[in-house]
Amino acid sequence: EPEVTQTPSHQVTQMGQEVILRCVPISNHLYFYWYRQILGQKVEFLVSFYNNEISEKSEIFDDQFSVERPDGSNFTLKIRSTKLEDSAMYFCASSYAGGSYNSPLHFGNGTRLTVT
């Protein structure tokens, strides 16, 4: 069964540095998402992306964050000037349609980001 893949599995960075988290969604999916999970807390929506543009974003997704689909397969999340509170597990997901009953989200294994 096709999977969403994320790299790296663990990223350690220093406060103030920029990081890029990478995801390869399922190939025929059209919608892409980033979620994050701070340790011990709930999974939170960050952003959804469709047709090469952001279709929805949460209040968490401020100017520090950006997403890009640089080619036909990758979907990236860039975090500029990382802060300690950015430490979390970041999940990429994709869906064929908009995440409805018939087109649920498929998640990757996550990237654990540690900001020191």
Add this chain to the structure above:
Amino acid sequence: AQTVTQSQPEMSVQEAETVTLSCTYDTSESDYYLFWYKQPPSRQMILVIRQEAYKQQNATENRFSVNFQKAAKSFSLKISDSQLGDAAMYFCAYRSAMGATNKLIFGTGTLLAVQP
């Protein structure tokens, strides 16, 4: 705003027994989708079961079934004949079927332990 509540941070079940995980949600919408996702130690979130709000019949997927009580805004997950591989964090999630949003709203999760 919609919220999802999972009141059981941890649950334990004996192998081959049945366990029920609770989920309640708050919404003013009439049409929505509900999901249960499983997150094993491998971290990947896997869709377990889904329900459309306008369908009164409870969804079933092999050993997994739900008890969907729309009036009570309750969506519990029943796992029958529990297996060691069922040990994981289980997340309940809500998605509106109205408007342009396609984000999932997650509960805080229930960590299920399966005792041999």
